[in-house]
Amino acid sequence: xxxxxxxxxxxxxxxxxxxxxxxxxxxxxxxxxxxxxxxxxxxxxxxxxxxxxxxxxxxxxxxxxxxxxxxxxxxxxxxxxxxxxxxxxxxxxxxxxxxxxxxxxxxxxxxxxxxxxxxxxxxxxxxxxxxxxxxxxxxxxxxxxxxxxxxxxxxxxxxxxxxxxxxxxxxxxxxxxxxxxxxxxxxxxxxxxxxxxxxxxxxxxxxxxxxxxxxxxxxxxxxxxxxxxxxxxxxxxxxxxxxxxxxxxxxxxxxxxxxxxxxxxxxxxxxxxxxxxxxxxxxxxxxxxxxxxxxxxxxxxxxxxxxxxxxxxxxxxxxxxxxxxxxxxxxxxxxxxxxxxxxxxxxxxxxxxxxxxxxxxxxxxxx
Numbered sequence: 001x002x003x004x005x006x007x008x009x010x011x012x013x014x015x016x017x018x019x020x021x022x023x024x025x026x027x028x029x030x031x032x033x034x035x036x037x038x039x040x041x042x043x044x045x046x047x048x049x050x051x052x053x054x055x056x057x058x059x060x061x062x063x064x065x066x067x068x069x070x071x072x073x074x075x076x077x078x079x080x081x082x083x084x085x086x087x088x089x090x091x092x093x094x095x096x097x098x099x100x101x102x103x104x105x106x107x108x109x110x111x112x113x114x115x116x117x118x119x120x121x122x123x124x125x126x127x128x129x130x131x132x133x134x135x136x137x138x139x140x141x142x143x144x145x146x147x148x149x150x151x152x153x154x155x156x157x158x159x160x161x162x163x164x165x166x167x168x169x170x171x172x173x174x175x176x177x178x179x180x181x182x183x184x185x186x187x188x189x190x191x192x193x194x195x196x197x198x199x200x201x202x203x204x205x206x207x208x209x210x211x212x213x214x215x216x217x218x219x220x221x222x223x224x225x226x227x228x229x230x231x232x233x234x235x236x237x238x239x240x241x242x243x244x245x246x247x248x249x250x251x252x253x254x255x256x257x258x259x260x261x262x263x264x265x266x267x268x269x270x271x272x273x274x275x276x277x278x279x280x281x282x283x284x285x286x287x288x289x290x291x292x293x294x295x296x297x298x299x300x301x302x303x304x305x306x307x308x309x310x311x312x313x314x315x316x317x318x319x320x321x322x323x324x325x326x327x328x329x330x331x332x333x334x335x336x337x338x339x340x341x342x343x344x345x346x347x348x349x350x351x352x353x354x355x356x357x358x359x360x361x362x363x364x365x366x367x
Contacts, residue, residue: 039228042235042257044281050235050258051283054199057311058302058365059098059131060091061288065320065348068162070104070139072151072321076111079118085125087318090350092129094358095365099126100134100202100287100313104166105184110148112184116191123197134287134313135192136202137166137185137223140209140216144169156335159326159342165210171219178222185226193232200258202287203227204238207252208245217248224255239287240277253280260311262288266295267304274308285311292340293327298357306364316343319353 042050064083067073091099101122108115119135126133142163155161171177185203192198203223207216220238227236235257240249253259259282263270270289277284286305289296289312298314305312319325319341326332327342341353345361352358 039225041255047235047257047282051309055097056306056309057098057132057199057285057313058306058361059096059100059313060317060345061313061315062088062091062099062101062317063320063322065318068151068154068321069146069164070102070166071107071146071148071164072162073102074104074107074115074118075148076114076118078151079121081121081125084122085128086350087346088126088129088131090346091131091317094345094361096361097130097365098132098134098199098311098313099317100136102136102139102166102205103188104146104164105137105181106146106148106166108184108188109180112187116188119188119192123192123195127197132199133197134200134202135188135198136205137188138181138203138207138219139166139205140168140212141165141206142210144210154321154323155331157323157326157332157338159324159328159331160322163322167219172215178219181219182222182226185223186230189227189230189232193230193234195234198234200234200260200285201227201232201236202238202260203236206241206262207238208242208248213245214247217251220248220251224251237285241288253277256282258282259284260287262286264289264291264294264296267300270296270301271304274304274310283309285313287311287313288315290314290316291327291342293330293342298360302361302364314343314345316345318346318350319344319348325353 063073064080064087066080066083067078072078123133142160142165144165145168146164152162167177167181204220207220237256237258237260238252239260239262240252241262259277259280261273261277263273263286289301290298302312316324324343325341326338332338344353345358346352
């Protein structure tokens, strides 16, 4: 026969254990709900509130003039904070307040701790100049293969001769790469998910480019899932760029918190693109525009974007090793000066390519 005092004591232990179990289950349920909420796209109201708290965003796709590509930008041996500081100072001086900056998983894979330190250094420099940052993870443009270490010299007169995709063709030849890409994406997002110097994560630049088309859809879906799992405080996006890629476009506009897009056409076609995207009733940023040969100019596009409070991020700040002052598919083999620059605002000495453009930018960026 069990003593009465033992019965009471046992009952108390049982009730305590039951209460503890309930509390733990409640906590677990709450954690699951919090994790689940991370997977949700921002509501239109939340996206608009974010936009209301931002200035009119205007800036450039930034690669320092001393870097031919993302790897030369971010690897320890060639990371160039002095040039970054100087060139972002020129951007600040004409009223730009935002830069879109490409990353690359190989720079993280080689040295993930150092890579994140360099990201932090870059963010500190940009913040000093009043410049917010949009980081870009993956990219389907230009060269399909790459290696860590010393990068090639530019090919004279060839647009973006050394730019590299990420992950490029390696995604289809390496069984384990997707695991690395997930770890990379989540590590960067987890580290910087509450960093106010970052205003937006651009998860995938021009998915489907270089002939990949729908082959890029699985990675696009994966990177959105990885980002939602981390749940950064900043919005996430992937910009539409080609009307023919209907499956990719549909996924991008239906899963991005903020609508982003690329357009290198004149003001009529650019406005048509805006009108098409306006039906999604979300804030918009044009994350690539301004190709002088194509009549996509500061003079005819930037005023439209300001008037409609659409972010204006042109391609190119300073002419350098990327060679993007040369036009797509129009190489100048001797490397001589193109008659008309395709992209870029400044020469390497900080002088303006076209002073009237800089004067216009300064006028439009007056608060």
